[in-house]
Amino acid sequence: MSTADDLGAFYEALLFISERPMTSAELAELADMPLARAEAALANLAGELAEDGRGLRLQRLGDAWQLATAPEVGERLAAYAAREEARLTSAALEALAVVAYRQPCTRGEVDRLRGVDSDYVLRSLLHRRLIAEVGRRDTPGRPILFGTTFTFLERFGLTSLDDLPPIDEVELPTLPAAAEPEPVDAG
Amino acid sequence: MTLEPIAIAAPPSAPLRVVGSTPGEPDFEVQLGVFSGPLAVLLHLIESRQLDVLSVPLAELADAYVAHLATNPVDPGQLAEFVAVAAQLILLKSRSLLPGEVGPGLPAADAEPDEEELRRRLLEYRAVRDVARALGERDLLAPMQRREPRESDLPAAAVAALPPSLLAEAMRALAAIPEPEPPPPEIVARDITIAMQIVVLRAALAGGGRVVLQQLLATCRSRTEATVTLLATLELVRRRQVRVRQRELFGPIVLESMA
Numbered sequence: 001m002s003t004a005d006d007l008g009a010f011y012e013a014l015l016f017i018s019e020r021p022m023t024s025a026e027l028a029e030l031a032d033m034p035l036a037r038a039e040a041a042l043a044n045l046a047g048e049l050a051e052d053g054r055g056l057r058l059q060r061l062g063d064a065w066q067l068a069t070a071p072e073v074g075e076r077l078a079a080y081a082a083r084e085e086a087r088l089t090s091a092a093l094e095a096l097a098v099v100a101y102r103q104p105c106t107r108g109e110v111d112r113l114r115g116v117d118s119d120y121v122l123r124s125l126l127h128r129r130l131i132a133e134v135g136r137r138d139t140p141g142r143p144i145l146f147g148t149t150f151t152f153l154e155r156f157g158l159t160s161l162d163d164l165p166p167i168d169e170v171e172l173p174t175l176p177a178a179a180e181p182e183p184v185d186a187g
Numbered sequence: 188m189t190l191e192p193i194a195i196a197a198p199p200s201a202p203l204r205v206v207g208s209t210p211g212e213p214d215f216e217v218q219l220g221v222f223s224g225p226l227a228v229l230l231h232l233i234e235s236r237q238l239d240v241l242s243v244p245l246a247e248l249a250d251a252y253v254a255h256l257a258t259n260p261v262d263p264g265q266l267a268e269f270v271a272v273a274a275q276l277i278l279l280k281s282r283s284l285l286p287g288e289v290g291p292g293l294p295a296a297d298a299e300p301d302e303e304e305l306r307r308r309l310l311e312y313r314a315v316r317d318v319a320r321a322l323g324e325r326d327l328l329a330p331m332q333r334r335e336p337r338e339s340d341l342p343a344a345a346v347a348a349l350p351p352s353l354l355a356e357a358m359r360a361l362a363a364i365p366e367p368e369p370p371p372p373e374i375v376a377r378d379i380t381i382a383m384q385i386v387v388l389r390a391a392l393a394g395g396g397r398v399v400l401q402q403l404l405a406t407c408r409s410r411t412e413a414t415v416t417l418l419a420t421l422e423l424v425r426r427r428q429v430r431v432r433q434r435e436l437f438g439p440i441v442l443e444s445m446a
Contacts, residue, residue, distance in 0.1 A: 016334070018334075019334060019335070019336035020336075057331065059331070066333055067333070067334065068331040068332060068333045069331050069332040069333075070331065071329035071330070071331050072329065074328075074329040074330040074331060074332070075328075075329060077332055078330075081332050085327055087323070087326050087327060088323065088326055089223075090223050090319065090320075090323070091223040091224075093319040093320070093322055093323045093326070094223055094315055094316060094319040096319070096322065097315055097318045097319040097322050098315055100322070101318060112308075113308075113311055113312060113315050114223065114224050114226065114312065114315065115224040115225050115227075115268060115272070115308060115312060116223065116224035116225065116226075116265045116268045117264070117265060117268065120264075150333065153331070154330055154331040154332065154333060155326065155327060155330055156322060156325045156326065156328075156330075157325060157328060157329035157330060157331055165318065165321040165322070165325075167314060167317075167318045
């Protein structure tokens with residue numbers, strides 16, 4: 001067994017017993033490995049789990065990792081881990097989509113894109129832990145920045161934000177370049 | 188060219204939907220058969236007529252939008268946003284009806300900043316709506332589960348290897364502790380009767396001997412026994428079986444058998 005495989009097995013076991021997501025830095029320190037080596041081993045493990053069609057997947061959010069069950073078995077697992085969850089409303093989905101694709105983003109951006117006040121919808125998403133506060137923007141009023149969570153990835157069966165369905169880029173070829181009211185960080 | 192206001196087909200959501208999870212949670216939500224916002228309504232008006240968002244003159248949608256607003260319920264909390272868009276559309280329409288006539292202080296109509304701004308917002312909203320629909324199709328479709336913390340997931344105690352000699356030391360320490368005395372089997376009141384003490388007195392005086400009362404009382408183990416012994420002495424005196432003598436105050440009381 002090569003060292004890389006050994007490291008992958010160690011991380012698989014470690015994340016199996018860990019009850020919370022662990023950061024790349026923590027995982028590197030626990031294995032006494034440089035950060036780059038640890039991240040390479042984690043990425044390799046994630047690829048192996050997906051390619052071999054195993055029952056677990058390695059999810060990544062930012063620099064945090066967690067093991068989760070594969071989306072393919074999600075439906076059959078429901079008999080055991082029944083979640084009495086209501087489907088999200090179209091308003092909630094719209095707000096969630098804005099946060100997911102534009103994160104980190106402010107409530108103002110969600111309001112502007114949806115054309116309606118989104119305070120209530122965002123609070124509902126916060127309560128369901130689908131989004132979370134991830135910081136403050138350094139603009140007047142220091143508005144709260146929202147981002148999506150591991151719960152969001154789990155609910156939609158996503159291994160990472162890279163798995164989000166591709167968005168149709170808004171093409172505005174015939175329109176004059178509109179001035180952005182506030183800068184939006186590309187997700 | 189104006190567009191006839193047409194009846195809006197049933198909105199994408201069911202007429203009345205109550206969405207909520209467990210009671211008491213704040214995400215309880217009643218969604219009436221309304222669009223999620225004014226942009227959603229406007230986009231629906233355009234798409235239901237199979238018009239191109241990029242080219243349709245938005246001013247021509249003013250009538251249809253206002254008609255929709257008049258006949259469909261709108262969440263009162265969001266009425267302002269719906270009305271704001273209606274006002275924008277009516278402004279656009281009035282400009283298209285009166286080309287060239289610009290009131291004092293108003294921006295030139297041919298600048299048309301409002302229409303392009305509104306169109307841009309519509310396009311942005313359309314992208315959000317489409318991606319929200321794509322997300323909605325995945326909602327809870329193939330959820331992933333994570334390991335939930337368990338009862339046993341207490342922080343691990345520091346476990347260093349313990350020397351076995353500690354066990355032996357603990358045993359020795361246990362041996363050094365004296366065994367506790369066994370508790371009395373039962374607590375019973377000790378009955379001392381006058382008859383019992385008479386027997387004791389007669390035994391002491393047997394053979395014509397003498398007994399000093401104070402010495403006898405000194406051997407008594409309790410106040411009750413002493414009292415009963417005194418009473419037994421008096422009883423023997425009353426029966427004239429014993430003679431009691433005391434030569435001086437607080438002196439020894441000598442008992443003599445009279446038998």
